[in-house]
Amino acid sequence: MKKQALLLHGWGTNSAVFSNFIPHFDGFHCNAIDLPGHGNAKELDSFSLLQIADDITFRIKTPQHLFGWSLGGFIALLIAARHANKVLSLTLCCSFARYIASNDYPEGIDKNRWQKNVQSFINDYPNSMLQTFKLQSLSLPETTHDFEQLANSVIALKLPSTKVLLDSANALVDADIRSLLPQINCPALILTGAKDLITTPEMGNYLYQHLPCATQYCFNKSAHMPFVSEAKECARVVNDFWSKLS
DSSP states (O other), X not given: OOEEEEEEOOTTOOGGGGTTTGGGOXXXXXXXXXXXXXXXXXXXXXXXHHHHHHHXXXXXOSOEEEEEETHHHHHXXXXXXXXXXXXXXXXXXXXXXXXXXXXXBTTSXXXXXXXXXXXXXXXXXXXXXXXXXXXXXXXXXXXXXXXXXXXXXXXXXXXXXXXXXXHHHHHHHHOBXXXXXXXXXXXXXXXXXXXXXXXXXXXXXXXXXHSTTEEEEEETTOSSOHHHHTHHHHHHHHHHHHHHHO
């Protein structure tokens, strides 16, 4: 029987972002879900990361490998911290324990910069999504078409409302799980993109340094989406990690 893996997407996107990545995993049953208000998922009254983590856990019937990209990685961390019995391992791709910079967390992103990015999506979601994805291919021009196609796949699903974008963006501003990292004892694989300006490699380094059972792999040519820009290599690394635990 194949082991199961659950893939969690990042802010403002949806499960379609993994559509070209999942086929690389023949030995595992992979399922990507939409976060509330994204893709085909119902919008909730509020975008509580704790509630979302608990709701996802309720749907997990047997322990699974969790692959979380960006904000999805933060939610995966919450699941592992609150429901360890449901998690076989964590793969945290370009993710973080806290996103916004503070005096004790210089690894984070400037709050004003983040809010300007959010506003651009509110003003013109389709174009912002397309431009964000295309930027990921700058260091690997041969992947430009892949990123454009993937952006169109994401846009083709139901777009998140302004409320969802704002609520999820505000939740991300307040998100901070640093104090819980030492309690998360499942195997963890930290994936970073050397050219990532959205979740910098320093954020991944912080996770690696504070999670008790972590290993790390950096994609030297990738930015924020190595599972697209270096898909085969990313799948190989994740497959190896999962297989050793199965």
